[in-house]
Amino acid sequence: MSRAAEDAEGAAAGGRPGPATPAGRGRPRSAAADSAIVEAVLRLIEEGASIGELSMEGIARAAGVGKATVYRRWSGKSALLLDVMRSLDAPSPPPAGLSVRDDLVALLEFLRRRGLAKRSSALMRSLVSHVQAQPELWAEYHDTVVRARRDALLGVLRRGVASGEIRADRDLETLADLFVGPMLARALLHEWKELPEGLPADIVDTVLEGVRPGRER
Amino acid sequence: MSRAAEDAEGAAAGGRPGPATPAGRGRPRSAAADSAIVEAVLRLIEEGASIGELSMEGIARAAGVGKATVYRRWSGKSALLLDVMRSLDAPSPPPAGLSVRDDLVALLEFLRRRGLAKRSSALMRSLVSHVQAQPELWAEYHDTVVRARRDALLGVLRRGVASGEIRADRDLETLADLFVGPMLARALLHEWKELPEGLPADIVDTVLEGVRPGRER
Amino acid sequence: MSRAAEDAEGAAAGGRPGPATPAGRGRPRSAAADSAIVEAVLRLIEEGASIGELSMEGIARAAGVGKATVYRRWSGKSALLLDVMRSLDAPSPPPAGLSVRDDLVALLEFLRRRGLAKRSSALMRSLVSHVQAQPELWAEYHDTVVRARRDALLGVLRRGVASGEIRADRDLETLADLFVGPMLARALLHEWKELPEGLPADIVDTVLEGVRPGRER
Amino acid sequence: MSRAAEDAEGAAAGGRPGPATPAGRGRPRSAAADSAIVEAVLRLIEEGASIGELSMEGIARAAGVGKATVYRRWSGKSALLLDVMRSLDAPSPPPAGLSVRDDLVALLEFLRRRGLAKRSSALMRSLVSHVQAQPELWAEYHDTVVRARRDALLGVLRRGVASGEIRADRDLETLADLFVGPMLARALLHEWKELPEGLPADIVDTVLEGVRPGRER
DNA sequence: AGGTAACCGAGACGGTACGTCTAGTCTTCTG
DNA sequence: CAGAAGACTAGACGTACCGTCTCGGTTACCT
Numbered sequence: 001m002s003r004a005a006e007d008a009e010g011a012a013a014g015g016r017p018g019p020a021t022p023a024g025r026g027r028p029r030s031a032a033a034d035s036a037i038v039e040a041v042l043r044l045i046e047e048g049a050s051i052g053e054l055s056m057e058g059i060a061r062a063a064g065v066g067k068a069t070v071y072r073r074w075s076g077k078s079a080l081l082l083d084v085m086r087s088l089d090a091p092s093p094p095p096a097g098l099s100v101r102d103d104l105v106a107l108l109e110f111l112r113r114r115g116l117a118k119r120s121s122a123l124m125r126s127l128v129s130h131v132q133a134q135p136e137l138w139a140e141y142h143d144t145v146v147r148a149r150r151d152a153l154l155g156v157l158r159r160g161v162a163s164g165e166i167r168a169d170r171d172l173e174t175l176a177d178l179f180v181g182p183m184l185a186r187a188l189l190h191e192w193k194e195l196p197e198g199l200p201a202d203i204v205d206t207v208l209e210g211v212r213p214g215r216e217r
Numbered sequence: 218m219s220r221a222a223e224d225a226e227g228a229a230a231g232g233r234p235g236p237a238t239p240a241g242r243g244r245p246r247s248a249a250a251d252s253a254i255v256e257a258v259l260r261l262i263e264e265g266a267s268i269g270e271l272s273m274e275g276i277a278r279a280a281g282v283g284k285a286t287v288y289r290r291w292s293g294k295s296a297l298l299l300d301v302m303r304s305l306d307a308p309s310p311p312p313a314g315l316s317v318r319d320d321l322v323a324l325l326e327f328l329r330r331r332g333l334a335k336r337s338s339a340l341m342r343s344l345v346s347h348v349q350a351q352p353e354l355w356a357e358y359h360d361t362v363v364r365a366r367r368d369a370l371l372g373v374l375r376r377g378v379a380s381g382e383i384r385a386d387r388d389l390e391t392l393a394d395l396f397v398g399p400m401l402a403r404a405l406l407h408e409w410k411e412l413p414e415g416l417p418a419d420i421v422d423t424v425l426e427g428v429r430p431g432r433e434r
Numbered sequence: 435m436s437r438a439a440e441d442a443e444g445a446a447a448g449g450r451p452g453p454a455t456p457a458g459r460g461r462p463r464s465a466a467a468d469s470a471i472v473e474a475v476l477r478l479i480e481e482g483a484s485i486g487e488l489s490m491e492g493i494a495r496a497a498g499v500g501k502a503t504v505y506r507r508w509s510g511k512s513a514l515l516l517d518v519m520r521s522l523d524a525p526s527p528p529p530a531g532l533s534v535r536d537d538l539v540a541l542l543e544f545l546r547r548r549g550l551a552k553r554s555s556a557l558m559r560s561l562v563s564h565v566q567a568q569p570e571l572w573a574e575y576h577d578t579v580v581r582a583r584r585d586a587l588l589g590v591l592r593r594g595v596a597s598g599e600i601r602a603d604r605d606l607e608t609l610a611d612l613f614v615g616p617m618l619a620r621a622l623l624h625e626w627k628e629l630p631e632g633l634p635a636d637i638v639d640t641v642l643e644g645v646r647p648g649r650e651r
Numbered sequence: 652m653s654r655a656a657e658d659a660e661g662a663a664a665g666g667r668p669g670p671a672t673p674a675g676r677g678r679p680r681s682a683a684a685d686s687a688i689v690e691a692v693l694r695l696i697e698e699g700a701s702i703g704e705l706s707m708e709g710i711a712r713a714a715g716v717g718k719a720t721v722y723r724r725w726s727g728k729s730a731l732l733l734d735v736m737r738s739l740d741a742p743s744p745p746p747a748g749l750s751v752r753d754d755l756v757a758l759l760e761f762l763r764r765r766g767l768a769k770r771s772s773a774l775m776r777s778l779v780s781h782v783q784a785q786p787e788l789w790a791e792y793h794d795t796v797v798r799a800r801r802d803a804l805l806g807v808l809r810r811g812v813a814s815g816e817i818r819a820d821r822d823l824e825t826l827a828d829l830f831v832g833p834m835l836a837r838a839l840l841h842e843w844k845e846l847p848e849g850l851p852a853d854i855v856d857t858v859l860e861g862v863r864p865g866r867e868r
Numbered sequence: 869a870g871g872t873a874a875c876c877g878a879g880a881c882g883g884t885a886c887g888t889c890t891a892g893t894c895t896t897c898t899g
Numbered sequence: 900c901a902g903a904a905g906a907c908t909a910g911a912c913g914t915a916c917c918g919t920c921t922c923g924g925t926t927a928c929c930t
Contacts (some may be wrong), residue, residue, distance in 0.1 A: 242905075243904035244904075250906090282907085284908095284909090
């Protein structure tokens with residue numbers, strides 16, 4: 001199934017999600033165990049387990065693997081979940097280079113789809129919450145996943161400022177939050193329903209044009 | 218400390234944070250135990266305990282209270298933490314009724330200050346994450362705390378639409394997220410630093426005027 | 435508090451089964467509560483509870499009585515059970531004064547019937563075991579119940595020695611055990627079946643005549 | 652001390668006291684933990700703990716062992732105590748085959764010494780009481796320990812009947828109780844003092860010859 | 869081809885926390 | 900005041916996991 005492909009890709013990519021394999025001699029680690037573990041986590045979550053209900057004991061059992069085999073790869077539950085989470089994040093596609101407005105919509109649309117593509121609708125929410133509650137984990141996730149996407153966004157905005165499509169009198173970071181924040185609010189604050197299709201365009205256009213009347217397109 | 222006042226207020230308010238006291242005969246529950254428990258939680262968190270490190274066992278020990286006394290009041294760790302969290306949320310002040318812009322700034326300013334006023338800067342983040350990861354807890358928190366603030370925000374926006382200060386061609390919920398989302402993004406996504414003082418005004422003005430150049434105030 | 439006084443008085447009062455009643459003023463203690471409690475214990479045991487499963491909590495609940503009401507009368511579970519046990523022991527009838535052999539049979543027959551008269555066949559066994567495991571309780575029970583019966587037995591034996599019916603070259607205590615011991619062994623060591631009717635006569639005759647052949651009556 | 656030897660012997664014997672070790676793969680159970688637990692029980696009892704004061708919690712703590720390690724071996728306190736008790740019972744030596752009278756004295760002497768050999772004089776009494784109060788435990792103990800000794804006794808008596816040394820007109824079981832009962836009465840009914848040296852011979856001779864005068868040896 | 873180092877599943881290890889239960893005491897209200 | 904009710908602190912109950920360690924056994928690399 002798809003893990004094999006992901007692993008291959010990840011291994012090629014360098015900072016791939018997944019456990020670090022030591023260079024040692026002896027018998028090499030079993031790739032089958034790697035994926036059995038990650039699959040077991042995903043399966044358990046799909047079957048309705050909350051993050052708090054997941055246990056290393058149960059994961060190892062479900063994966064048909066000894067506990068030591070899990071601990072050989074990850075230092076604990078959090079590190080494992082972090083990797084599982086990263087494995088679900090495809091790298092954000094590069095901006096297509098169309099109009100700044102369209103690139104912004106594309107970035108937000110990517111966020112929207114990522115939320116949908118998850119194997120379980122509540123999965124991301126739970127994982128994010130879990131990771132966020134632990135500073136080091138969150139820093140790790142932020143550095144490897146969040147920052148890349150944010151840099152892409154900042155790049156587009158910078159391009160917009162240069163081209164005169166974006167006002168130059170605001171802090172770029174603040175402007176970035178103006179676009180990302182509403183997606184986040186929808187995803188986290190309210191009942192979990194799938195984000196509607198037109199939302200990214202709606203947000204981008206409203207933020208660009210402003211909320212005051214008189215400038216509707 | 219302030220628990221006594223809070224309790225009095227809470228009792229009057231009906232949906233107060235804190236455990237429900239049954240009407241039974243026998244010996245009444247000790248208010249001292251109530252507050253000893255909540256204080257113990259806050260103290261442990263201030264001393265650097267993460268949410269995951271908190272245990273009912275440890276809380277009872279720190280509060281000088283039997284475990285049964287804790288379980289008599291709350292069904293488990295989550296319910297206790299939910300109440301602790303609610304006890305930290307002051308009710309949002311009513312909009313002053315000035316200009317729509319100023320009311321929006323006031324609402325966001327309240328959010329900003331709430332984040333600062335917490336007894337520990339990381340506290341809210343941890344608690345929110347914990348609560349958010351459990352659907353029923355989050356629903357409970359959403360209904361009692363989040364919704365009230367959102368209703369206030371929607372009220373202001375509705376007033377703005379009526380007075381012509383806010384464009385009428387967007388979904389009100391989406392507009393609300395435009396203001397709240399950026400605060401959320403700042404608070405959750407990035408390194409925890411205290412939100413700067415001018416941020417609410419910045420956000421409100423930029424969202425109102427739009428990001429395109431040419432309409433700066 | 436007043437327990438010490440109560441104990442002293444109670445001990446002086448003859449060791450009757452049942453709680454000591456203090457001389458206090460105020461509202462007198464309810465005799466209904468007294469018997470409700472004892473009845474509850476017996477009922478619970480009949481319903482199959484082992485002694486270990488009995489709890490003061492459960493006893494008070496089953497008696498429809500507050501825990502304090504139980505503790506006001508007895509200092510703890512053991513004291514209560516001791517009293518319940520004593521309440522089941524009728525005082526041994528005085529020896530009829532017939533032949534020594536017939537008096538011995540009568541004493542053993544009394545022991546046999548007492549075992550049968552119990553409201554539950556396993557009751558005595560459980561209670562005895564429980565009491566025996568606690569030295570002070572056992573001393574108390576021994577002094578009030580066992581000693582009286584033993585004294586009666588020793589009296590009969592002494593009469594027998596005087597009349598020449600009992601050999602004089604053995605320690606009287608040892609001789610007493612020769613009669614009581616076999617009853618005890620039957621009651622405690624083997625499967626609990628009711629002791630057969632002819633057993634006391636059997637034992638007395640065999641002990642009197644000896645086990646060697648040639649002296650059968 | 653003697654535990655190691657006992658274990659080795661016990662393991663060889665098959666029906667040895669101690670927990671059953673499953674045939675499973677994984678890490679084998681630690682024999683050190685086995686004995687640490689049993690030793691801890693004995694030590695606590697020697698230090699004056701009553702059976703009721705023993706707790707699995709305390710036993711594990713005293714043994715320096717996790718609670719699960721205890722529960723992995725025994726299903727609860729009673730099962731553990733039963734095993735401790737059995738571990739104190741050496742198997743009764745086979746009858747030497749001398750005169751029936753001397754074999755009987757030897758059997759009773761063994762009982763007497765067993766009582767003395769206990770590490771604590773009150774130990775056996777407490778343990779027996781505890782085990783006796785629970786029917787299944789008692790059955791188990793009876794089957795494994797008591798029955799063997801009784802069978803040896805019955806064998807001797809049967810031999811005596813055949814050789815004409817023992818009268819044949821009494822039930823063998825009743826005759827057996829005539830010898831064992833007096834030892835039991837001494838051990839259980841009266842103040843715990845060590846049974847005097849000549850007691851077994853005294854009992855056997857008196858029971859054989861009878862209590863009536865005229866047949867003294 | 870043989871050694872050997874690191875892997876594998878299984879499961880025991882000492883601990884800690886869970887949520888429940890009971891002990892014995894204390895407190896409030898009702899009769 | 901006694902009594903029923905039910906709170907209180909304390910701590911044991913038996914279970915589940917934690918992260919580590921130990922077994923017997925397998926699998927690849929490196930002489």
